[in-house]
Amino acid sequence: MKFDKFTYTNLHRIQELLGGPECGLDMLPSTEMFEQEVDLAKLDSISQYLKEYHLMTKEEMPEGVVSGVKFLTWNFNCPLFLANFQKHLAAAGVTFERSKIDHISSVFSPSVDAVFNCTGIGAASLGGVSDENVFPTRGQVVVVRAPHIKENRFRWRPNSDTYVIPRPFSDGSIVMGGFFQEGNWSGNTYGYETEDILKRGLELFPEIGKRSELKIIREAAGLRPSRKGGVRIEVERFDQVNGKDRFIVHNYGASGYGYQSGLGMANEATDLYFEATKCFKQKFPRNHRSHRM
Numbered sequence: 001m002k003f004d005k006f007t008y009t010n011l012h013r014i015q016e017l018l019g020g021p022e023c024g025l026d027m028l029p030s031t032e033m034f035e036q037e038v039d040l041a042k043l044d045s046i047s048q049y050l051k052e053y054h055l056m057t058k059e060e061m062p063e064g065v066v067s068g069v070k071f072l073t074w075n076f077n078c079p080l081f082l083a084n085f086q087k088h089l090a091a092a093g094v095t096f097e098r099s100k101i102d103h104i105s106s107v108f109s110p111s112v113d114a115v116f117n118c119t120g121i122g123a124a125s126l127g128g129v130s131d132e133n134v135f136p137t138r139g140q141v142v143v144v145r146a147p148h149i150k151e152n153r154f155r156w157r158p159n160s161d162t163y164v165i166p167r168p169f170s171d172g173s174i175v176m177g178g179f180f181q182e183g184n185w186s187g188n189t190y191g192y193e194t195e196d197i198l199k200r201g202l203e204l205f206p207e208i209g210k211r212s213e214l215k216i217i218r219e220a221a222g223l224r225p226s227r228k229g230g231v232r233i234e235v236e237r238f239d240q241v242n243g244k245d246r247f248i249v250h251n252y253g254a255s256g257y258g259y260q261s262g263l264g265m266a267n268e269a270t271d272l273y274f275e276a277t278k279c280f281k282q283k284f285p286r287n288h289r290s291h292r293m
């Protein structure tokens, strides 16, 4: 919750840094509906910071829904946003190297002060980490062309969720989902899951159009990096070189909320690192060479 709040209330700074909503990050209206009772205290707490928050009345809710909220939320066009973010970081002096790491100790070359371990599902098998609490929650999504859809809609039910999320500054793509399959390691996509997603999505949001007229751009499956006990954000002392401690900063386990809470998680991870090293936290530290995996 605290990571969600930090992310929600600070993402505008990233948006500004990257030149505005065209970077692939914008705010759109969202409606979330629940088929089972939700924690009203939790709703009350998020209502304090969500923009244009509104608790739906009985009249506004469709059959089968017991509670619902409307608010403005952040929408990522992930491929566009990540490309722009990388470009920004590269211009600020961050270098990127891509390789598969078998053991976390292998990235501690002599010039490295700290390693931020953001390996997601990889934390389950990475040598030196091998976190047995990490497990996949498989999802499948269908990307559909529907430029007239400018808002998010979610319907949550036990063991299932149906959602429609527009991709800002795309060719009019919306992401339709989904599935939450805990423990399923398959990265395959299945035609019957696509049909199920489309059926549920069109019931939820009939304005998208008719099934027979939909232009499907892509079907994709992914593994949410889940973790028993929740996220792991923790500093571990790795060794000491010339009297100076070197650290691993773990930051993984975001499950299905990495975009929603990632900025808050990263902020916590860097706070812990600067606390451990007693360094002053700069806005954009440039002197520390660190690896993010």
Ligand SMILES: Cc1cc2nc3c(=O)[nH]c(=O)nc-3n(C[C@H](O)[C@H](O)[C@H](O)COP(=O)(O)OP(=O)(O)OC[C@H]3O[C@@H](n4cnc5c(N)ncnc54)[C@H](O)[C@@H]3O)c2cc1C
Pocket: 099, 100, 101, 102, 118, 119, 120, 121, 122, 123, 126, 138, 139, 140, 141, 177, 178, 221, 222, 223, 224, 225, 251, 252, 253, 254, 255, 256, 257, 258, 259, 260, 261, 293
């Ligand atoms: C279908 C689906 C829908 C989702 N919808 C949403 C949503 O609506 N909102 C939301 O907030 N989140 C959503 N998520 C979750 C979100 O994508 C994740 O929480 C987020 O990507 C986690 O970010 P991360 O950086 O921790 O891990 P990842 O994005 O998984 O990145 C980990 C990186 O580490 C690398 N790595 C791992 N092991 C090694 C190794 N040994 N050597 C080198 N590199 C390694 C991987 O290659 C990867 O690049 C969704 C996920 C899925 C699958």
